Amino acid sequence: MKNLYVLLALTLIFTGSVISAQTEAKFENVATAFEDYSNPYREVVYTHANKSIYIKGEMLGFSSYVLEKDTHRLSKSSKNLYCVITDSNDNIIKSKLVKVTNGFANNVFDIDSSFSSGYYTFKTYTNWMRNFDEKNAYIQSFRVIDPEKETRDETRRIDNELDVQFLPEGGHLIDQIKTNVGIIIKNELGFGVPNVNGTVYDKNDNVITHFKTNAMGIGRLELKPDMTNSFKAKLNYANRDFTFNLGPIKPQGVSITVNNFRNKEVFLMLSTNDKTLNLIKNKTYKLSIHNGKSIKVTDVNFEDNDVLVQFDPKNLYRGINIFTLFDDQNQPILERMVFNYQGMELSRLGTPSIGKIKDSVHISMRIDKQIKNLENVNISISALPKGTKSYNGHHNIISQTYLQPYVNGYIENATYYFSDTNEKKAFELDNLLITQGWSSYDWNAITNNEMKTNHVFEDGIVVQVNNNNPKDSNFLIHSMGEDDGFVASVDKDNNSFIQQGFFPTETENLTISALGNNGKLKVPNVYVQYAPSEIPDFRNNYDVLNPKEPLITEFTLNTYLTLDKPNLSKNVLDEVVIKAKTDRERKIQGFTNSAFYNVTDVFDENSPYKNLTLANYLISRGFRAYEQLGQLVVQIPQSTSFGASSSGVVFYVDDVRFTETDHLINFDMRTVDYIAINRYGMGNGLLDGISPVIRIYTKIGDQPTKPIKRYKAYKFPLSFSKSKKFYTPKYSSYNSDFYYSFGVIDWLPNCKIDENGYLTFKLSDLTSDVTLFIEGVTGDGRFLSTKKTLNLEDFN
Numbered sequence: 004m005k006n007l008y009v010l011l012a013l014t015l016i017f018t019g020s021v022i023s024a025q026t027e028a029k030f031e032n033v034a035t036a037f038e039d040y041s042n043p044y045r046e047v048v049y050t051h052a053n054k055s056i057y058i059k060g061e062m063l064g065f066s067s068y069v070l071e072k073d074t075h076r077l078s079k080s081s082k083n084l085y086c087v088i089t090d091s092n093d094n095i096i097k098s099k100l101v102k103v104t105n106g107f108a109n110n111v112f113d114i115d116s117s118f119s120s121g122y123y124t125f126k127t128y129t130n131w132m133r134n135f136d137e138k139n140a141y142i143q144s145f146r147v148i149d150p151e152k153e154t155r156d157e158t159r160r161i162d163n164e165l166d167v168q169f170l171p172e173g174g175h176l177i178d179q180i181k182t183n184v185g186i187i188i189k190n191e192l193g194f195g196v197p198n199v200n201g202t203v204y205d206k207n208d209n210v211i212t213h214f215k216t217n218a219m220g221i222g223r224l225e226l227k228p229d230m231t232n233s234f235k236a237k238l239n240y241a242n243r244d245f246t247f248n249l250g251p252i253k254p255q256g257v258s259i260t261v262n263n264f265r266n267k268e269v270f271l272m273l274s275t276n277d278k279t280l281n282l283i284k285n286k287t288y289k290l291s292i293h294n295g296k297s298i299k300v301t302d303v304n305f306e307d308n309d310v311l312v313q314f315d316p317k318n319l320y321r322g323i324n325i326f327t328l329f330d331d332q333n334q335p336i337l338e339r340m341v342f343n344y345q346g347m348e349l350s351r352l353g354t355p356s357i358g359k360i361k362d363s364v365h366i367s368m369r370i371d372k373q374i375k376n377l378e379n380v381n382i383s384i385s386a387l388p389k390g391t392k393s394y395n396g397h398h399n400i401i402s403q404t405y406l407q408p409y410v411n412g413y414i415e416n417a418t419y420y421f422s423d424t425n426e427k428k429a430f431e432l433d434n435l436l437i438t439q440g441w442s443s444y445d446w447n448a449i450t451n452n453e454m455k456t457n458h459v460f461e462d463g464i465v466v467q468v469n470n471n472n473p474k475d476s477n478f479l480i481h482s483m484g485e486d487d488g489f490v491a492s493v494d495k496d497n498n499s500f501i502q503q504g505f506f507p508t509e510t511e512n513l514t515i516s517a518l519g520n521n522g523k524l525k526v527p528n529v530y531v532q533y534a535p536s537e538i539p540d541f542r543n544n545y546d547v548l549n550p551k552e553p554l555i556t557e558f559t560l561n562t563y564l565t566l567d568k569p570n571l572s573k574n575v576l577d578e579v580v581i582k583a584k585t586d587r588e589r590k591i592q593g594f595t596n597s598a599f600y601n602v603t604d605v606f607d608e609n610s611p612y613k614n615l616t617l618a619n620y621l622i623s624r625g626f627r628a629y630e631q632l633g634q635l636v637v638q639i640p641q642s643t644s645f646g647a648s649s650s651g652v653v654f655y656v657d658d659v660r661f662t663e664t665d666h667l668i669n670f671d672m673r674t675v676d677y678i679a680i681n682r683y684g685m686g687n688g689l690l691d692g693i694s695p696v697i698r699i700y701t702k703i704g705d706q707p708t709k710p711i712k713r714y715k716a717y718k719f720p721l722s723f724s725k726s727k728k729f730y731t732p733k734y735s736s737y738n739s740d741f742y743y744s745f746g747v748i749d750w751l752p753n754c755k756i757d758e759n760g761y762l763t764f765k766l767s768d769l770t771s772d773v774t775l776f777i778e779g780v781t782g783d784g785r786f787l788s789t790k791k792t793l794n795l796e797d798f799n
Contacts, residue, residue, distance in 0.1 A: 030289050030300070030333050033450055037291075037298050040449045043134070043456055045072035045295070046081060049403040050127045050141040051778040053385040053729075053750040055550035056393035057114045059149045064729040064750035066109040066383035067101070067127050068400060068780055072139060073296045075348070075404055076784040077106025077379055081129035082506075083461040084108050085538050086724075089124045096123065098538050099724040102463075102506050103129075106780075107381040109752035111727045120149040122549050128541045133458040137295065137443045138408045140541060143396055144549045148745075163241045164191050169249050170438050173259035173337040176228040176250060179276045180258045184249070185437030186214055186222040188238075193548050195220020195415055201238035203249065219415050223434045228252040255279040257288075257328060259339050265429035266345050269314040271326065273303060280308055286331040293327075294320035295409060295444060303328070321346035322405040325442045335446045340409065340436040344424060347405070348785040352762060352777065355791060359768075366775075366793070367763040370756055376782025380756045383779060384764065386748040389772035389792055393745045395550035399788040400778045410439045413546045421788065458539075464505040464719060465534045466513060470498045472528040479524060481514035481660045481714065483507060487688035488660050490518065508725045512716035514659055524663050524713040536720040587676075594679035594698075599686035605677045617670040621697075624680060635664035639682070639695065653691050655698040663713060674701045737770040748773055756781070769795065 046069055053064040065086070069078045086099040096117050101108045128140035165188055172183040188196045197218045203211040203226065211234065214224040226234065226249065234249040256279060260272040273290075275283065288303040290312070297320070303310055324341045352368040359365070374380060387394055398407060402417035420432040448454065468478065470493045482488040484506065491500045505513070517527035594603040602624055606613050612620050618635060621628040627638040637652045654661045661667075677700050684693035729750045734742050749766050756762055766773070772794045779787040 030329065033289075033329070033333050034291070034298055034300055036450045036452060037293065039452060040454055041293070041296050041298075043454075044080065044131075045135065045137070045139060046070065046078050046129055046131055047072045047139040047404055047408050048084070048127050048129065048132070048141045049398070049400045049778075050086075050125070050143075051383045051385070051400070052125065052143070052145065052396065054145070054387070054391075054393045054747070055143075055395045056146040056148065056745060058732075058745060059114055059118055059120075059147060059151075061114050061732055061747065062729055062750075063112040063114055063125075063145070064109075064385075064752055065111070065125075065127075066107070066381070066752045066778075067103070067141070068381065068778075069103050069106045069108070069129060070404055070780070072404075072408065074784060075780075075786070077381070077780060077782070079105055080460050081131055082463055083130060083535070085126075085128055085130070085541070086110065086112075087126045087538065087541070088112060089126070091122055093124075095538075100538060100721055102723050105379055107753070109383070109726070110724055111729050114147055118147045118149065120147060120152040122146055124547055126541055130458045130461045130535070130539060131456075133539065133541060134454065134456045136445065136448070136543065138410070138543070138545060140543070140545075141398075141403060142541075142545045142547055143398065144547045145396075146550055162191055163243050165189070165196065165240060165245060166191075167236075167238075167245065167247050168438070169236065169247065170440060171258070172261070172437050173257075173339055174440060175256050175258065175337070176226070176252045177256040177258045177274075177276060177279075178228055178230045178252055178254050180256075180274045181225060181227045181260075182258050183260055183437060184224050184226050185434055186216065186224065187438045188216050188220045188222075188240075193413075193415075194551065196240065199238055199240055201236050203234055203236050206233040217431055217434075219419070219431075219435070221431065221434050221438060223437065230254055255282070257283075257337060259326070259328065259337055261326075261339055261341055261433070263341055263429070263433050265424075265426055266316060269316060269319065269341060269343075271312040271314070271339075271341075273305075273310045273312070273328065275305060275308055277308070280305055283331070288331060289329040289333070291327045291329065292319070293325050293444070294323055295325075316343050316345040319343045319345075323409040323442075325409065325444065327446065338441045340439060340442055342406070342429075342432055342436060344429065347401075348783075349401070350781060350785045350787045352787070352789055352791070355793060357793065360765075362768045363765045364767075364769055365763070365765045367761050368791070370760050370762060370781075370787070372785065373760065374756055374781050374783065377756060377758065379782030381779055382754040382756070382762060382777060382787060384749075384751040384754055385776040386751070386766055386773050387776070388743045388746050388748060389774050389794070390743055391745070391774060394774075394776055397548060397550070400780065400786050401788050404786070409442050409444075410436075411441065411443050412439055413548045415548055418788075422790070461535065462503050463723075464507065464721065465501060465503040466505055467499055467501045467532040467534075468493075468515065468529050469532065470527075470529050472517070473498070475517045475519075475527065477518040478527060478529070479516040479518055479660075479714075481516065482655070482658060482688075483511050483514070484658075487691070505719070507719045507722045509722050511722065512718050514714050514716045516714040524661070526713060526715050529715075531717045533720055538721065590700075591677055594677075597679075597681075597686075599681050599683075600679045601682045602680040603677065606672070606675045613672065613675075615672060617667055617672060620672065620678075625682070630668055633665050633668065635667040635670075637664070637695075637697075651694050653694045653696045655696065657699070657701055659714065661713070666713065676700045676702045731767075743771065746771075754779070769793075771795065 048067055048069045050065050050067045057063060067084055069081055071078050082103050084101045084103045086101055087095055088097045089095055097112055099110060101110050122144050124144050126142045132139045167188050170185040176182055188199050190196055197216060197220060199216045201214050203224060205211055212224050214222045216222040230252055236247045236249060238245050257273055257275045262270040283305050289300055290303045291298055291300045321343055324343055327335050327338045330336050351371045356367045397415060397417050399418040399421060401421040406417055420428050477490055477492050479490055480488050493500050515527050516524040519525050594600045604612060618628040621637060629636055679698045681696040684695050687696060731747050731749055734746060736742060751764055754762060754764050775791040777789050
């Protein structure tokens with residue numbers, strides 16, 4: 004009987020990579036090749052940007068989440084994140100190297116004079132991601148509006164041309180096999196055309212079926228192809244008639260039909276016609292299911308035209324499941340992606356609690372599930388006016404992690420499928436996957452073992468120091484930033500040493516001294532190599548869809564932007580000055596409040612120490628200090644552990660460490676900004692031990708009158724970008740169409756959950772309703788992605 008279903012009793016009780024006992028050894032080679040291909044660790048990155056449309060002069064704030072692709076937990080492997088902005092010609096406009104700490108990083112880009120009106124692409128990726136063809140990096144488009152270029156109302160007009168594709172489920176229309184056909188209709192900008200009605204006719208103009216696209220221009224129809232017939236689809240859009248042929252129709256082959264009932268059962272039907280059945284009836288095909296990491300395989304034997312396979316979602320992978328049918332020659336002949344919502348670990352936030360304290364609004368929301376690891380919770384929040392038209396990115400953290408890496412094409416408004424998910428959205432996602440065809444995993448590359456991991460994990464900058472003086476074998480690498488210095492010895496075979504884990508900021512250099520045989524420091528004779536030394540290219544061919552934007556005709560640009568532009572410029576300038584001052588004060592305050600630094604003196608105009616020599620200053624602070632044999636000798640009277648030398652006292656000048664003090668003879672105290680003293684050597688790092696530490700900071704741009712000649716500074720060709728505070732622009736009007744559509748209230752890049760399970764943060768006094776776009780991940784791998792709207796009446 005042709006319509007008799009052969010039901011495979013597959014409950015798929017498999018673990019890891021399991022091959023059916025009946026599978027021939029030849030196919031085991033395919034499965035082994037997949038295991039080899041999927042075995043290397045994968046990372047995926049999602050970057051949450053505060054907006055998708057910017058006015059020139061604003062800041063682009065972003066938080067990046069580097070995740071284990073398999074477990075969806077924050078990755079601890081890569082420490083370097085490359086952040087690159089390119090223009091429409093793929094020219095780099097701006098770039099940053101940002102340090103990743105426990106899978107998280109955040110920073111800002113200034114949308115400054117480097118930009119003009121147009122679209123730009125924002126890429127974030129690790130070096131390791133460059134090994135793989137799957138879409139593991141974050142690559143998204145954003146829009147910049149330059150008020151100097153857009154000063155009048157314009158209506159953007161596009162031609163009434165449609166890109167219409169009819170995509171059979173599984174890839175082919177087979178004669179006499181009823182098949183689902185995915186439909187996607189796009190305009191010339193690449194966006195789906197919504198609510199298009201169409202009709203399918205046969206060659207005699209008989210109506211076969213109707214279809215309609217959803218909000219993303221995607222639909223589905225059912226068709227039974229017939230080699231003796233032909234089919235065409237007709238539709239009308241914007242008062243223009245379109246006709247498209249459906250085909251071609253193959254005389255032989257196998258098709259696939261999937262009915263995916265969310266969180267219930269998945270039915271997969273493999274069907275063929277009589278002509279094909281006569282050819283394959285006694286042959287064994289293979290059906291594999293994989294998620295990019297693990298694979299499950301079983302035999303398929305066509306005893307009749309149809310084979311039905313039933314799955315419990317609990318036995319499928321969470322997220323994407325890629326079904327591939329292989330013929331008896333182990334060649335993949337069709338593929339279908341199915342999304343399984345069951346098992347996804349998501350968190351939700353409760354109703355906001357709002358309170359007003361002075362000039363700020365305090366907001367608190369409780370998370371729905373207990374979090375065990377509070378330290379690894381990272382949440383970013385973009386606060387924009389209610390009804391904003393400038394937040395139109397296509398992905399949230401869920402879609403970027405669970406969906407995008409597995410498909411070949413771009414996905415419009417992928418966030419939609421993972422926001423308040425229901426049966427309708429699950430069905431629409433299934434329609435989307437029909438239109439995507441084959442996954443991003445290329446079986447030809449897998450079976451031919453074409454993948455090579457040429458790009459390594461990166462943990463900061465790797466430095467190779469090559470010694471040119473055979474008399475020197477030991478070198479002091481001076482402390483840098485928060486890292487202690489250390490002593491390194493060259494390898495006698497190649498006369499060099501390698502050290503990784505340097506995280507220099509833009510102003511920091513690699514400072515090296517050679518250690519002479521007498522233990523004294525001297526200028527080294529070395530040359531240094533660095534890896535990485537530049538930001539590497541990421542040239543994978545990603546299709547990128549621009550953000551949807553409102554029509555410019557809704558606003559009068561030369562009115563609102565001319566008024567706001569001076570305020571934006573002034574605000575940015577003021578912020579730079581304030582930040583420079585705050586950094587210095589923060590450091591002084593840190594020494595003042597330290598439990599280990601006993602003295603912090605600032606050498607301003609009122610300082611009683613400004614006219615003393617360094618030796619006299621130290622005497623006034625309880626040390627014994629004098630010059631002897633070209634050295635500044637420093638002792639603590641109540642201690643005899645330092646003898647008659649200063650070998651136990653460690654000096655830092657502008658954070659450069661010195662154990663020799665000849666350069667401090669006749670030190671020009673007029674150059675000193677402040678001095679911090681750790682008199683008893685408590686709380687030092689390993690390098691300083693229990694030695695007293697004296698830290699001297701000179702005024703910006705000033706150096707001691709006697710040059711220091713016992714070290715050499717080497718500039719890093721590539722450094723890490725310092726974290727920079729996000730500043731909200733000042734607007735000439737907070738009651739305008741421009742502000743409501745394009746304005747910024749705040750960007751909070753790194754929020755936390757407290758021990759009681761509350762996400763708590765504050766915003767400046769609000770003048771309008773606000774929408775919060777919240778993305779994040781908990782330490783135990785649960786994603787948080789939500790939108791909350793707060794009305795003024797809630798907190799006034």
